[in-house]
Amino acid sequence: MTHDREQREKLEEKWRPATRMARGGVRRSSHGETNEAMFVTSGFVYDSAAEAEARFKGEKDGFIYSRFGNPTVAMFERRLALLEGAEACMATSTGMAAVYASLMSQLRAGDHVVASRALFGSCLYIVSDLLPRYGFDVTLIDGTDLNQWRAAFRPETRCAFLETPSNPGLEIIDVEAVAEMAHAVDARLVVDNVFATPLLQPTLKFGADIVVYSATKHIDGQGRCLGGAVLSSEGFIQEKLLPYLRHTGPSLSPFNAWLLLKGLETLEVRVERMCVNALKLASFLENHDSVERVLFPGLQSHPQHALAMRQMSAGGSVVSFSISGGKSAAFEFLDRLCIIDISNNLGDAKSLITHPATTTHQRLKPEERAVLGIGDGMVRLSVGLEDVRDIQDDLSQALGS
Ligand SMILES: Cc1ncc(COP(=O)(O)O)c(C=O)c1O
Numbered sequence: 001m002t003h004d005r006e007q008r009e010k011l012e013e014k015w016r017p018a019t020r021m022a023r024g025g026v027r028r029s030s031h032g033e034t035n036e037a038m039f040v041t042s043g044f045v046y047d048s049a050a051e052a053e054a055r056f057k058g059e060k061d062g063f064i065y066s067r068f069g070n071p072t073v074a075m076f077e078r079r080l081a082l083l084e085g086a087e088a089c090m091a092t093s094t095g096m097a098a099v100y101a102s103l104m105s106q107l108r109a110g111d112h113v114v115a116s117r118a119l120f121g122s123c124l125y126i127v128s129d130l131l132p133r134y135g136f137d138v139t140l141i142d143g144t145d146l147n148q149w150r151a152a153f154r155p156e157t158r159c160a161f162l163e164t165p166s167n168p169g170l171e172i173i174d175v176e177a178v179a180e181m182a183h184a185v186d187a188r189l190v191v192d193n194v195f196a197t198p199l200l201q202p203t204l205k206f207g208a209d210i211v212v213y214s215a216t217k218h219i220d221g222q223g224r225c226l227g228g229a230v231l232s233s234e235g236f237i238q239e240k241l242l243p244y245l246r247h248t249g250p251s252l253s254p255f256n257a258w259l260l261l262k263g264l265e266t267l268e269v270r271v272e273r274m275c276v277n278a279l280k281l282a283s284f285l286e287n288h289d290s291v292e293r294v295l296f297p298g299l300q301s302h303p304q305h306a307l308a309m310r311q312m313s314a315g316g317s318v319v320s321f322s323i324s325g326g327k328s329a330a331f332e333f334l335d336r337l338c339i340i341d342i343s344n345n346l347g348d349a350k351s352l353i354t355h356p357a358t359t360t361h362q363r364l365k366p367e368e369r370a371v372l373g374i375g376d377g378m379v380r381l382s383v384g385l386e387d388v389r390d391i392q393d394d395l396s397q398a399l400g401s
Contacts, residue, residue: 012082017199021264025078027071038258039071066254068246073257077229079264080219084198084211086231090241091257095194095214096122097250098228102190102212103127103159105244106236109135111158114187116143116173118166118372121360123192127161143173144304146181153185163192165308167346168320168356168380169373170195170295172304175311179207188236194218194347199271200312210236217347218317220263221270225256270349270385274317277391278383282319284392290329290399292322292377318346320356320380323399327376330355334379336398339390346382351391353381 005027012024029037044063046052054060063069073091081089092098103126107113115127117140131138141148143162153160160182164173175191182189188209193201197218203211213219215227230241245251252260275298282296294301297308298315308315323330334342334353343352344359354360356374364372383391 012078015082017083018268020079020082021267024082024264025075025261027075036072036075036258036261038254040254041070042066067249067251070251070254070257072254072261073252076252076257076261076264079261080198080213080215080229081231083264083267084204084231085202086204086211087234088237089229089231090237090245091215091252091260092228092230092245093250093252093256094226095212095216095228096126098212098214098230099123099192100126100130101241101244101248101250102210102230103131103161105240106188107131107136107158110137110156112137112139112154112156114139114141114149114152114157114160116141116162116164116166116171118143118169118171119161119163120167120192120194121363123161123163125363143178144171146174146177149178149181153181153187155185157182157185157187159187160189161192162189163195164201164311165195165297165316165318167195168318168354168360168378170297170302170316170318170320172297172302172308172311174307175201175203175206175208179209182209183207195316195318196312197267197271197316197347199268200275200314200316204231206311209233215260215263216345218263218271218274219260219267219347221267221347221349222259222263223345223348223350225259227252227256227260271317272314273385274347274383275314277385277388278317278319279315280388281381281383281392281395282315282321285319285321285395288396288399290324290333292324295320317383318380319383320378322375322377323379325377327355327357330377330379333398336400337394338397339386339394340381340398346380348382349385351382351384351386353379356380 055062077089139152179189190210191203191208193203193211194214210232213229279298286294296319340351344354
């Protein structure tokens with residue numbers, strides 16, 4: 001393996017995704033370790049005062065302080081950027097830190113933001129509560145309706161934000177069409193790509209300017225740590241995001257970065273298996289008498305199935321479905337499960353299930369949940385890596401058949 005960084009980076013760009021995930025971004029120390037080293041250090045020392053000055057001025061390469069950058073974190077950032085096909089990546093302590101930084105690093109008071117309303121509860125809180133409090137003008141729309149996007153964009157719109165598939169309603173938004181409208185008014189499109197993962201949906205290729213992840217989900221995928229990432233052009237990262245993150249400090253810890261690097265090595269095999277399992281379970285649930293409705297982008301019955309299949313290479317690993325009998329029936333069903341755990345995380349090796357109306361979206365008023373299609377009988381299943389027959393048996397016994 002070449003030790004010259006520039007040469008190595010050129011080589012990495014020729015690699016196919018699986019090789020990028022296993023080997024991308026490696027910075028081997030002088031010890032020649034096979035496994036990436038964990039640099040658990042807050043600071044770095046300099047050979048001289050002049051060296052410190054040169055690094056601070058950016059005249060010389062090298063780490064300064066782990067809030068600004070760290071070798072293990074840099075390996076994770078580089079590996080994820082290679083996988084996404086992005087010019088640059090910055091890791092954050094959580095997915096929410098990534099979402100917040102991707103917006104706050106670029107907005108100025110008075111700017112207009114358009115966002116799809118079908119969002120994870122905390123993302124919705126940022127756009128509907130926090131941004132207006134700081135003087136940003138926000139328009140929330142039904143993101144599946146391109147006419148609503150068209151009507152919402154205006155000359156002072158600087159940013160559009162969406163999730164596709166959305167949490168938990170699994171709505172699909174046409175990224176290419178929205179990106180085109182955003183660019184027509186000189187706004188940037190930010191996409192939360194958590195449900196699709198970098199493997200199923202190449203969001204930047206569809207014209208998105210910035211893509212954000214909760215690395216807590218499939219990237220770790222083993223329930224071990226929190227993390228996030230923002231990927232974009234070198235220009236956006238250097239000019240907007242880097243100063244914002246450096247000075248506000250939601251940095252990823254080297255330990256978590258190391259776990260996430262290990263997560264990327266197996267991401268493809270895990271996501272592939274989860275998607276196969278999820279499709280099987282969605283089909284099973286769709287034919288079950290106690291289930292009123294199944295939402296899964298990979299099923300033909302999904303309202304945006306054709307768009308989903310154009311934009312994504314598989315339906316994903318999350319299936320949302322509604323149980324006949326509302327909240328009490330949904331709670332009874334959850335409490336009867338023996339393998340699937342009741343937990344609001346997702347993308348994990350273990351199948352997890354949650355009742356969005358009383359957990360991730362409990363903050364919303366019933367009428368707001370109704371607009372998002374989050375009924376009292378809805379549950380969101382994150383399909384894991386267990387034998388799918390065991391998960392199906394567990395669902396079956398809990399549904400009472
Ligand atoms: C779509 C989406 N975006 C962002 C987040 C936030 O991620 P984190 O929990 O890592 O802050 C989540 C978490 O559930 C999510 O589902």
